[in-house]
Amino acid sequence: MEEEEPGDRPVEWRPMTVKRVGIVGSGIMGAGVAECAAVAGFEVVLRSRSATTADAMLAGLEKSLDRQVEKGKMEDADRSAAIARVTATSDLHELADCDLVLESVVEDIAVKKHLFGELDRICADHTILATNTSTLPVVELAMETGRPEKVCGVHFFNPAPMMALVEVVRPLTAADETIAAAFEFAEACGKTPVEVTDRAGFIVNALLFPYLNNAVRLLENGVATRDDIDTAMKGGCGFPMGPFALLDLVGLDTSLAILDALYGEFRDPNYAAVPLLRRMVAAELFGRKSGQGFFDYRK
Numbered sequence: 001m002e003e004e005e006p007g008d009r010p011v012e013w014r015p016m017t018v019k020r021v022g023i024v025g026s027g028i029m030g031a032g033v034a035e036c037a038a039v040a041g042f043e044v045v046l047r048s049r050s051a052t053t054a055d056a057m058l059a060g061l062e063k064s065l066d067r068q069v070e071k072g073k074m075e076d077a078d079r080s081a082a083i084a085r086v087t088a089t090s091d092l093h094e095l096a097d098c099d100l101v102l103e104s105v106v107e108d109i110a111v112k113k114h115l116f117g118e119l120d121r122i123c124a125d126h127t128i129l130a131t132n133t134s135t136l137p138v139v140e141l142a143m144e145t146g147r148p149e150k151v152c153g154v155h156f157f158n159p160a161p162m163m164a165l166v167e168v169v170r171p172l173t174a175a176d177e178t179i180a181a182a183f184e185f186a187e188a189c190g191k192t193p194v195e196v197t198d199r200a201g202f203i204v205n206a207l208l209f210p211y212l213n214n215a216v217r218l219l220e221n222g223v224a225t226r227d228d229i230d231t232a233m234k235g236g237c238g239f240p241m242g243p244f245a246l247l248d249l250v251g252l253d254t255s256l257a258i259l260d261a262l263y264g265e266f267r268d269p270n271y272a273a274v275p276l277l278r279r280m281v282a283a284e285l286f287g288r289k290s291g292q293g294f295f296d297y298r299k
């Protein structure tokens with residue numbers, strides 16, 4: 001058989017429409033996605049609600065890239081180039097000329113709807129508006145805008161620089177070009193995108209959250225200890241971390257919001273948040289980000 005030369009295959013022409021990316025939200029996911037996009041070569045504008053948190057986000061990104069250099073995973077010049085591509089701001093108007101804006105603010109439909117209305121008024125006509133929501137109806141965000149065909153979900157996983165998957169969420173209103181651009185953005189960030197319909201939880205969280213919720217139920221019912229449940233799921237299923245370590249990583253407040261949205265949509269009792277989880281959120285035991293959740297991170 002003759003070897004295929006690189007020029008033999010027909011070239012599939014796929015325009016890369018996204019060059020400048022806006023990220024709204026400076027929490028766990030906003031910071032992680034900003035890092036992915038900057039390292040991938042996109043110009044990145046990070047928007048946080050205050051100048052202090054915007055600056056802190058930039059400092060956090062520099063620290064994270066420094067660690068990559070120390071570990072020998074990144075060249076110093078690439079680190080400097082990635083940092084030079086990022087600007088931080090507290091002014092939403094600075095996202096006006098972005099090709100794609102990905103919001104990663106708190107998992108609250110009212111907050112996200114308000115934000116999509118604002119972004120629609122501010123951003124250029126061609127801008128794709130995307131959400132990193134884990135569960136909320138993307139179509140409801142699309143309908144807050146005058147460009148529902150240019151709205152979709154681009155769902156990264158935590159920690160974004162490490163996790164390979166992106167779920168591209170197609171609401172009923174999205175144009176094929178929007179989904180194609182989201183795929184190209186995810187691929188350019190080195191991720192593997194999959195397409196999924198706009199249903200609460202998409203693929204991963206629809207399957208993952210009944211498991212996490214039922215782990216809390218086992219603990220609440222005294223079936224086993226926190227450490228034994230984590231050990232069992234690591235050793236018995238080959239998972240890299242147990243359910244309580246994962247809940248702490250995701251954030252208990254975000255996990256509760258995800259379960260409430262899943263239960264609201266499907267009324268499946270597996271999605272009904274276990275009381276212990278709700279009480280821990282009320283006590284502001286949010287996990288790693290607050291210093292304490294199922295584990296204590298303050299030492």
Ligand SMILES: NC(=O)c1ccc[n+]([C@@H]2O[C@H](COP(=O)([O-])OP(=O)(O)OC[C@H]3O[C@@H](n4cnc5c(N)ncnc54)[C@H](O)[C@@H]3O)[C@@H](O)[C@H]2O)c1
Pocket residue numbers: 025026027028029030049104105106107108111132133134135155156157158249250251254289
């Ligand atoms: N944590 C995860 O594992 C994970 C994974 C994938 C997607 N997500 C999604 O990403 C989004 C952000 O989650 P996160 O884990 O980064 O949360 P987080 O709590 O770390 O950050 C939330 C961000 O929202 C901002 N915020 C809070 N209230 C706001 C308001 N009223 N207006 C504007 N901004 C506000 C906060 O200042 C913060 O920057 C959510 O939609 C979540 O479902 C989370």
